[in-house]
Amino acid sequence: MAEAVEPRRWHARLEGLIAEYEVPGASLAFLHEGEVHEFAAGVLNVDTGVEVTTDSLFQIGSITKVWTATQIMLLVERGELTLDTPVAEVLPEFAVADPEVTKTVTIRHLLTHTSGIDGDLFLDTGRGDDCVEKYVRACADLPQNHPLGVTQSYCNSGFVIAGRVVERLTGKVWDAALREQIIEPLGLTHTWTLPEDVLRFRSAMGHMDGRPAPVWGLMRSGGPAGLICARPADVVAFARAHLGTGLLTDPRAMWEPQVDVPNPHTIGKQWGIGWILNEWEGRLIVSHGGNTIGQAAMLWMVPGSETVVCLLANGGHTAAFQQALATELFDDLLGLAVPPVLGPPAEPFETDVERYAGVYERAGTRMTLTVRDGRLALFAEATGALAGLQPDLAFDLVPVDDTTFAGRPEGEPQWLSAVFYELADGSPYIHLGVRATPKIA
Incomplete structure (x- = not known):
């Protein structure tokens, strides 16, 4: 010791x-x-x-x-x-x-x-x-x-x-x-x-x-x-x-x-x-x-x-x-x-990623999720007072299971995790960076 x-x-x-x-x-x-x-x-x-x-x-x-x-x-x-x-x-x-x-x-x-x-x-x-x-x-x-x-x-x-x-x-x-x-x-x-x-x-x-x-x-x-x-x-x-x-x-x-x-x-x-x-x-x-x-x-x-x-x-x-x-x-x-840290699974996991595409927004951040070549891609930009002081993020999200994804910005050694979920009333959200962001479009 x-x-x-x-x-x-x-x-x-x-x-x-x-x-x-x-x-x-x-x-x-x-x-x-x-x-x-x-x-x-x-x-x-x-x-x-x-x-x-x-x-x-x-x-x-x-x-x-x-x-x-x-x-x-x-x-x-x-x-x-x-x-x-x-x-x-x-x-x-x-x-x-x-x-x-x-x-x-x-x-x-x-x-x-x-x-x-x-x-x-x-x-x-x-x-x-x-x-x-x-x-x-x-x-x-x-x-x-x-x-x-x-x-x-x-x-x-x-x-x-x-x-x-x-x-x-x-x-x-x-x-x-x-x-x-x-x-x-x-x-x-x-x-x-x-x-x-x-x-x-x-x-x-x-x-x-x-x-x-x-x-x-x-x-x-x-x-x-x-x-x-x-x-x-x-x-x-x-x-x-x-x-x-x-x-x-x-x-x-x-x-x-x-x-x-x-x-x-x-x-x-x-x-x-x-x-x-x-x-x-x-x-x-x-x-x-x-x-x-x-x-x-x-x-x-x-x-x-x-x-x-x-x-x-x-x-x-x-x-x-x-x-x-x-x-x-x-x-x-x-x-x-x-x-x-949670990363991609050893064996690829297949799920319907189209359901998660759209725009998610809260104060300070707008996230746009699109599907290209069957992969879910995230683009996040800072808005408000911190726009310009925080870099935009863009990376693919790899499914770990039906609701959990892992992604890694280019040049970063560490993976990030995201969870898609719904509130009791059915409202769709993404939980990323300890924040819940509602889907608005």
């Missing part, structure tokens, strides 16, 4: 893996047998050549959502609301396009991605302390991606709304409440949300196609959904607190399954409160990932073993990089096999 955490070995492995997956720089921290081990490799920015160190800050992206969910749970434990409190009870001014959802959507819906609110509204409402308040006001026009509570679809907007709930109940802007509720109680010194604080440290620049991304970060209004910057050791300390009572009296309440994920092949089988839940060889895995503009983050926790792993990277083939490192690390630490 000691060999698994031998510093020179893991530093060499991190260097080898970033070279293999064309990652400019990465930082790794893991808690195992009571000790935290930290490693760094590569550069923060290929233009400056500044080296990654273990105290460098990366954007942890949507791992932030677990922090926001924890803020809500702290307020729940104080008796200030419940998970089933309607959002409108805390925020009377809150509204979305559907008046019935406006009245009935709950905190639980927000934290489990089951609200159905079309969730990828990236809207710059300025740099002021009222940016989250302004964002929530702009949600009045957001339509439903699916009816309330009937399925799971990743919803950034829901977590910004949850952040506004935190603001209302604490009387502080989200960033300040985060510091008071979590960052300062845990003694975290390298966890920040605003660029003027981040620039006081070594900080990573995202990369796209091997070059620095066109912008450093997302708009401040998205803070509660994904704007924390941190070193991996701080993220590990946050997760470690969830293994005991360092923050919450009962953090395990956040691991209770709330909804099945229609496509269980991407990142997990179920969603808890904030956390993603999976199972490897019969063991519970509690996790969350995050992607921003050219940066990618992953956090895994194995309850019972007291093992936590955080991996942060700033570009390259990050999904394959994360999979490769996790596969090797968890085998060494725990003898635990990470499930392989």
Whole structure:
């Protein structure tokens, strides 16, 4: 077991893996047998050549959502609301396009991605302390991606709304409440949300196609959904607190399954409160990932073993990089096999692909599926504020069974999975990238 955490070995492995997956720089921290081990490799920015160190800050992206969910749970434990409190009870001014959802959507819906609110509204409402308040006001026009509570679809907007709930109940802007509720109680010194604080440290620049991304970060209004910057050791300390009572009296309440994920092949089988839940060889895995503009983050926790792993990277083939490192690390630490990524079946599977052709659309993304030479082809384009900051995707979908498909964009080592399914009312959807997208034509 000691060999698994031998510093020179893991530093060499991190260097080898970033070279293999064309990652400019990465930082790794893991808690195992009571000790935290930290490693760094590569550069923060290929233009400056500044080296990654273990105290460098990366954007942890949507791992932030677990922090926001924890803020809500702290307020729940104080008796200030419940998970089933309607959002409108805390925020009377809150509204979305559907008046019935406006009245009935709950905190639980927000934290489990089951609200159905079309969730990828990236809207710059300025740099002021009222940016989250302004964002929530702009949600009045957001339509439903699916009816309330009937399925799971990743919803950034829901977590910004949850952040506004935190603001209302604490009387502080989200960033300040985060510091008071979590960052300062845990003694975290390298966890920040605003660029003027981040620039006081070594900080990573995202990369796209091997070059620095066109912008450093997302708009401040998205803070509660994904704007924390941190070193991996701080993220590990946050997760470690969830293994005991360092923050919450009962953090395990956040691991209770709330909804099945229609496509269980991407990142997990179920969603808890904030956390993603999976199972490897019969063991519970509690996790969350995050992607921003050219940066990618992953956090895994194995309850019972007291093992936590955080991996942060700033570009390259990050999904394959994360999979490769996790596969090797968890085998060494725990003898635990990470499930392989779903790919095409060994023997070709024949099914009627014509039924899935059409246009699927939600806020931020339009997907066009066509059939050519008997193969189902997908073309996905970003719309809205992120158009131009995210590349279009085009690849064939290979059937694994009647409803499950695998596809791989050109030049990518890792396969993606897609599941076609229908709601109880017969409405057709594709579940890809942890999001449900309805067929509109």
